[in-house]
């Protein structure tokens with residue numbers, strides 16, 4: 001089926017009421033050599049998203065706020081909802097036969113498929129609940145996922161399956177738990193957004209073929225870190241704030257502090273999000289495999305760009321599971337300006 005939509009916005013009349021499953025099936029049907037194998041894996045991820053969304057919505061009532069007392073591999077306090085989301089995703093996909101190995105931002109080592117279950121050909125990397133520091137204050141948070149094809153061919157996946165560069169991802173996406181719950185994904189051709197109708201319990205196509213504007217008017221960075229910035233970062237941000245009407249400056253500043261929320265806004269409205277390396281943290285804060293790489297795949301598929309300032313995010317060959325990278329991501333022209341000014 002071909003779409004009459006050429007840009008993001010409400011789904012065309014012909015796709016009204018299309019569920020996530022229907023959308024994936026139709027795309028598989030019209031894509032040469034597609035096997036349709038993603039459909040079930042995506043259903044399992046979407047199911048996890050629905051369960052997490054429902055718990056996020058009731059967090060204050062369901063005794064899900066606050067910390068567990070544990071500290072994760074990143075040295076951060078584990079929130080109750082972090083742990084719940086992590087368990088929910090693992091349980092939703094581990095027995096499905098599509099995934100052979102998982103890795104989570106919350107878990108030190110790769111997560112194997114339990115003995116006795118089929119070892120699938122995909123690797124699922126995920127950040128179960130991104131933006132955890134916003135959980136207790138009712139601000140948007142999200143789940144980010146990245147899917148690779150396994151490179152090991154036997155029934156014994158290894159960490160090498162997880163350490164693949166981002167350009168090899170076969171799909172990436174996120175679920176944002178905001179004023180509504182949305183699932184946004186790409187499998188390389190186009191970026192598509194689905195909104196959860198909680199009364200039906202289904203994700204319906206709401207944003208087909210999202211295209212990020214080539215230039216925006218918003219920058220997003222934690223300016224509280226300015227004391228540690230390198231001169232390039234400081235000069236770039238100063239430049240963004242310097243009035244120049246003919247060139248659309250000054251830019252506005254927006255910073256939620258949940259990557260999923262900041263990235264979702266950047267994807268829809270354009271502009272640039274940055275978490276740079278600085279004098280204190282050479283590689284910034286964000287994780288390559290669970291945050292930068294999946295968002296970079298989405299940004300590029302929507303016509304945008306993602307870089308460390310020196311290197312395309314999708315070209316980085318990971319050396320560690322929980323590796324961090326500086327990130328500049330968003331509108332193509334805004335990211336190009338950042339590269340020019342920060343390097």
Ligand code: FDP
Nearest residue numbers: 130131132133134222257258259286
């Ligand atoms: P959080 O620590 O709340 O989980 O990488 C995690 C992350 O949030 C991102 O979602 C967010 O963009 C960033 O950290 C915020 O970090 P700062 O608080 O240092 O700005």
